[in-house]
Amino acid sequence: MSGTIANGVYTGNSTFVASSGSYGKFLPDVGVFVFNANALKDNNFGINLLVSESYNSEGNNNKSFTDAIISGSKFSIRSEETVTSNYVFVRVRNTEFNYSTNPSNITGSGDLRHSVMVNTPQSYMTTVGLYNDNNDLLGVAKLSKPLVKDFTKEALIRIKLDF
Numbered sequence: 001m002s003g004t005i006a007n008g009v010y011t012g013n014s015t016f017v018a019s020s021g022s023y024g025k026f027l028p029d030v031g032v033f034v035f036n037a038n039a040l041k042d043n044n045f046g047i048n049l050l051v052s053e054s055y056n057s058e059g060n061n062n063k064s065f066t067d068a069i070i071s072g073s074k075f076s077i078r079s080e081e082t083v084t085s086n087y088v089f090v091r092v093r094n095t096e097f098n099y100s101t102n103p104s105n106i107t108g109s110g111d112l113r114h115s116v117m118v119n120t121p122q123s124y125m126t127t128v129g130l131y132n133d134n135n136d137l138l139g140v141a142k143l144s145k146p147l148v149k150d151f152t153k154e155a156l157i158r159i160k161l162d163f
Contacts, residue, residue, distance in 0.1 A: 092155040
């Protein structure tokens with residue numbers, strides 16, 4: 001997809017993209033800009049940059065480009081980023097995670113502080129930890145609201161990972 005901030009997204013009826021292409025690409029992983037000279041020097045849709053295309057002279061292209069950016073009169077940039085999503089499903093069986101691990105839930109003698117937790121325990125899940133095969137914590141997912149958990153309920157939690 002290409003276009004300009006002033007004119008919006010290119011729809012196919014302009015000679016700019018067909019003849020010149022986009023302004024170029026920015027590769028942030030390696031810190032490099034790759035520019036399309038024909039698009040930058042275009043009078044109608046480019047920034048009317050005086051570009052030297054000679055291979056055996058300096059041409060001062062970097063100064064011309066820097067001056068065009070500093071003036072800001074004809075130059076605007078849009079950003080584009082590809083976000084990859086992956087889903088992980090976590091199954092919590094009815095016999096798992098029914099008790100709180102909060103130490104304040106146990107008395108000094110080791111008994112449960114609330115007798116209702118002996119026969120009918122109930123806990124509220126709020127966070128899911130994602131671990132690798134070595135039991136190292138890789139990430140934490142927070143639930144949108146606490147999930148009630150007891151021996152009568154199973155849960156299937158879908159976690160969306162964006163990277």
